[in-house]
Amino acid sequence: MAHAKTSYVCLPCRASYKQPYPGRYDRERLCPRCTAPLVHVGSAFAPPRRRDAAAWRTLSVLLHAGVRFHEGCCGDGPGYRPRTVREVRERMAYARATGEPFDRALVRPEVQAPAGKRLPAPPIHP
Template sequence: MEPKPKKYVRIEIQTNSSSHHVCFKCRKQFRKPVDALVSLSHTGEVLETRVYDGNLKTYSCPQCAQPMTHLGKNFRPPPQDDIEGWEVARRLSDAGFKFGYTSQGSTKRLRDVSAFIERNRRKSEGEQLLDKWKAADK
């Protein structure tokens, strides 16, 4: 006879840390709480804790009520009147880049965004293998 699987519950909690969310329409940044998901056993024992940096909740802009975009802890917004800087941030965000715990750098000029995205995007295993072959042929 197989043992019964443990029953558990998942609880969403807010931590004491915060992360940056932006409204591209208003060109403003807001700090919002970082969420965590805790799994508890039927006895109350903590089975697992996962911290989600802004991925559990969607926050609305307090000024225009549009959904804000989570850009990570290390995002430094351009000045509100820097339209080009905000467009760079929007394009990087749309391409999946976050401003978290990475040292990959970034670009600040709109004309360099496409090349930066192409150089730094995540590649499939096949694309990585093809790049190695091309480098070996040189």
């Protein structure tokens, strides 16, 4: 029987690789293209297309915040994850306004302003 596999990502190459789960004595995994360290993202990860720069930027923010894509206990997936830069900005503004940690605000399915407060408008980049 084959061993279970999980996903690893190389952000500079915008590439995803399925490899066996990390073992007790495994070394750091390196990208076969650029030899940069691979990031363990979890078994429920679906990579964006390589040309989709906005999706990879969103993924980079999620990974740097510590958000991963591991299966839930009932096989229902990792839960909500933002897919666009706009959603990430909204959740980061929510975290700043409420004081909630960024990693929890990023995986929250709905973002609402706290009572009596207004969320700041996300910055507009030309």
